[in-house]
Amino acid sequence: TGQMALLIQDKELKAVYLDGAHYLDIGHGTHQVPADSSLVFLATDQGINLTWSSKAPVRLSEHLTESLIGSCSLIVDAPARFYHTFLETEKTPDPEFLLRLIDQLVRGALEDLLGFGSDENPAPGPGEIQSRLTRLTPADLADDLAPCGLACVNLAVYTAAPPVENEYEREVRHE
Helix, strand or coil: CCEEEEEEECCEEEEEECCCCCCCCECCCCCCECCCCEEEEEECCCCEEEEECCCCCECCCCCCCCCEEEEEEEEECCHHHHHHHHHCCCCCCCHHHHHHHHHHHHHHHHHHHHCCCCCCCCCCCHHHHHHHHHCCCHHHHHHHHHHHCEEEEEEEEEECCCHHHHHHHHHHHHC
């Protein structure tokens, strides 16, 4: 309970065992699992949680001075896609490295989704940034995450400093 398993044989995904009890007959017969296979277990009862703070914010563009903070919770929605995206080339996956890859994927998806400050799309003001962020939903990341076997179940992204404070700081500097 609370786990799924990926059966790997000769670096190929042979089977996905979803949450529940499974009996694996080990051996070399027709319907047996070869002893040289391996199982990679993935937790289904806990998500992949990403947090962006002022110490490690999301920086969306060199044209944009605003930093974003917040959090995102993901689940493995399609185990085979997840395997082919993140695990296929790794004999023993490093969880920290995997988390960094997933974090980069989500940061890139946010950058593409929000489109702040590209050469074709000038950087919006603080109020517009805040408005776009408040309209974001987990489903907005689906197009970028689904091909990798992930789904976003919780998303909260904010500017590191509220727009009012930014405007106030500009007024104080100009006086």
